[in-house]
Amino acid sequence: MFRFMFRRMALMVLILFSVSFIIFSSVRMIPGDPAQLILGERATAEALSELRVKLGLDKPFLYQYGIYLKEILTEGSLGTSIVTNNPVLEEVAQKLPATMELAFTAMLIALIIGISVGILAAMYRNTWIDNLSMVGALTGVSMPIFWLGLLLMTIFAAYLGWVPLSGRLSIITDLEPVTGFYLIDSLLAGNGYAFFDALHHLILPAVTLATVPTAIIARMTRASMLEVLEQDYIKTAHAKGVAKLRVVLQHALRNAAIPITTIAGLQLGLLLSGAVLTETIFAWNGLGSYVVNAVNARDFPVVQGCVLIFAFTFILVNLLVDLSYFALDPRIRDKGM
Known part of the structure; x- marks a missing residue:
């Protein structure tokens, strides 16, 4: 290891x-x-x-x-911004928590929905549930993020008024940033109103950003589960009278976890480094919008620093995914990979 x-x-x-x-x-x-x-x-x-x-x-x-x-x-310096004359690393540290909060929330949504849909599609293969799930997954992969974001804003923010149009907090909400993660900061401050306001602002951009990874994880989960469900030990478990749900969750899902973990890790890396469109659409003050402004302003040090941070984040996430294989599959741990 x-x-x-x-x-x-x-x-x-x-x-x-x-x-x-x-x-x-x-x-x-x-x-x-x-x-x-x-x-x-x-x-x-x-x-x-x-x-x-x-x-x-x-x-x-x-x-x-x-x-x-x-x-x-x-x-340990990434240079100084040409526009603001501030250290790039200092500005990145201010913007990164917003992007991480958005990406982790989107990933949580993608994992919950994607794995659930994939399992159902595999359990009820070639039924209307399977067909409907895969049509939904194909639609999610094919839909442009910028178009989906504007569509959701128009329906749920402009027409129905269920969620705010943009930003991370309402103007009237008073919250002193500590970690930069507004959900965590509001809990640390014991400010319930700020927590629900931050969550209210987070829902729409997180759902928009989660669309593509949800679809990809659902398709991968279905494919992995179908392969595992055909194994002899699964058939033996069914023959012994083990409940179908227990067989699926306890035996099949665990052995299908490595491909799902791999694709989830790749998607998390992409979310952390590729939330540019979502942040721009929803005026989310994170690294994505920060990079866009830097490119428009020809702020070379900022662009260089942010791309390097994105690359490091993506590589680190994939390293952690590879290390998780040792915990998921004892055979890999015994071989020492």
């Missing part, structure tokens, strides 16, 4: 170095001059030249990349 972890950690470092080089190269291909952006269109040539020297933009590409790596490795 330790050899496996060492190999994965070494691979993680290699991937992060590769991602940092690719994104560092890519952002410099984007049209626009950061010095011009900071000083404005009326800046003199002397002022522009002086700022380029200060930012290191006059140096060769590899020299700039070396300085960037040095700041990351020695100072």
Whole structure:
């Protein structure tokens, strides 16, 4: 197990170095001059030249990349925002809890609904339940997130008024952020009104974001369960008179857990790094909307830092998924993977 972890950690470092080089190269291909952006269109040539020297933009590409790596490795810094002049890591730390709260809630919804629908579809294979479940899953995978978000906003927020249109809290709600997770902060403060207000604002974006992973998890659960339900030990359990629900939940689902865990981990990584559209639509003040604003403003350090954070998050989630295999399947633990 330790050899496996060492190999994965070494691979993680290699991937992060590769991602940092690719994104560092890519952002410099984007049209626009950061010095011009900071000083404005009326800046003199002397002022522009002086700022380029200060930012290191006059140096060769590899020299700039070396300085960037040095700041990351020695100072733990992702640079300074060109627009706000604040450390990127500090701003990311402020935005990340909002994205994590949204992603984890969406993942919880996806797991509960997706696994339940997948199990029902497998138990009642080739019936109307199975067909309806798979049509719903196919619809969920095919539906564009931006269109679904606007549709849900129009129906449930604009017409019915059941949920707020956007944001994380109402203007009248008073809550002092501690962790940045508003649900947790409201519980720590003992503020029940703030908790339900935050939950009220969270429902619509979380449901929108959960649509695709729910459909994918449902399809994977069905496929894995169908394969396991055909095994001899399942037939033996049925022959012994074990209740059908117990066979499915205690024996079949446990042995079908690895593929489901794998796809769930991939989806969680995508949710944490890919909630850009959902956050933009619902004015959710997280990393997704932060990156969009940085791209529009040509704020290179922010774009580089956020992509690196996304890559690290995705790799870390997949590492944790791989480690969970040792707990889910003793045969993998015995082999040492």
